[in-house]
Amino acid sequence: MNLADDYQRLADRLTAAGVDVDTVKARLKAQHIETPSWGYGNSGTRFKVFPWPGAARNIHEKLADAGYIHRLTGVAPSVAIHIPWDKVDDWHGLAQFAAEKGVSIGAVNPNVFQDEQYKLGSICHPAAAVREEAIAHLVECCEIMQRTGSGLLSLWFADGTNYAGQDSLRRRKQHLEAALAAVYAHLPPAGRMLIEYKFFEPAFYHTDLADWGMAYATALKLGDRAQVLVDTGHHAQGTNIAHIVAFLLDEGRLGGFHFNARKYADDDLIVGSTNPFELFEIFVELVSAGAAADEVAYMIDQSHNIEPKLEAMLLSVLNCQTACARALIVNYPRLAQRQAEGDVLGAHAVLMEAFDTDVRPLLRQVRTEMGRHPDPLAAYRADDYAARVAQERGTAAAGGGGFPGKQK
Ligand code: PSV
Ligand code: MN
DSSP: OOHHHHHHHHHHHHHHTTOOHHHHHHHHHTOOEEEEGGGSSOOOOSSOOOOOTTOOOSHHHHHHHHHHHHHHHSSOOEEEEEETTTOOSOHHHHHHHHHHTTOEEEEEEEOOSSSGGGTTOSTTOSSHHHHHHHHHHHHHHHHHHHHHTOOEEEEOOOOEESSTTSSOHHHHHHHHHHHHHHHHTTSOTTOEEEEEOOSSSSOSSEETTOSHHHHHHHHHHHOTTEEEEEETTSSOTTOOHHHHHHHHHHTTOEEEEEEOBOSSSSOOBOTTSSOHHHHHHHHHHHHHTGGGGTTOEEEEOOOOSSSOHHHHHHHHHHHHHHHHHHHHTSOHHHHHHHHHTTOHHHHHHHHHHHHTSOOHHHHHHHHHHTTSOSOHHHHHHHSSHHHHHHHHHOOOOOOOTTOOSSOO
């Protein structure tokens, strides 16, 4: 196989079809996918954590692994952190350590779902003392943003109820709004607050931020720097996520993504594994929105259980790259023309043409031009990094059955 010839054939075909290949390549080189610190440590399901040999045991090892994924791909230069899982005394030192590994600290994710006091919720809890404790933690995370140079506070709440009548839904909504307004005031000047929603789990009767509409309405009340975070696993079956993305983009309220794939629920599987077409549709909305999508944060939220952690994260980043490449080669002028003509299947065919294109020669070329290996998965498999960390770190004694809920 001659990689250069493969690429030239594809580039010629795309150029003839009206695609500006240099622009597409420039956009792919500028792609930025953030990986999550919690994806590098041991994690599992509510039933069992299978410890992975070499899984990162602390934030330093997580940053080292993330640096490795970035070295392989060139498009994963930042890492989301989860507090207190990744808490350190010296945040400036941690940011420096990350820089040495070739990455930066990305979104700060507070955790107000793991401690005893949060059994009935955090910022929606019926007791003022618990709400205040949760707010204090969120404010602490704003300070961590300052010290690490992070621009994003990424919020998810496990708040909800399990039984009708358990608590006042309206009062909980009011508590939530008051708490977020208090936290918003503590954001660093250029910092943004991303509000994530989820329609179920761990509560099942109601969730306080159940869908994008509630997150959006809350963001509107808070101010311009509050936006919605779309976790692709947090929707009912059949939901058109690309439509939600289009709506939020058009309103300037799409803050970012937590990418993953799912078959049934919040499965946290490798993004693009079960849902390649959905991922493509999402990227089509992002690409076609132009500058409106400039500020969107592309983050992965996965926690792997049976698969090798580093390879899973690598594949996730590559799948985002593939989806983006396919979306970039859509012939948008032709699409608009067919849409205007009411050519239902003609317009659909324009999208399918891009989706069906083998973009691998293009991606190999882009990676080569970026000084990376054209096939990062092959490079990973030929490399001894995973074996080395398995040797150095061993297999952590992760818990067996009985872990409460989704363990990350
Ligand atoms: C909840 O399921 C979630 O999607 C939130 O983003 C959390 O921060 C993350 O997973 C880790 O538990
Ligand atoms: Mn998430």
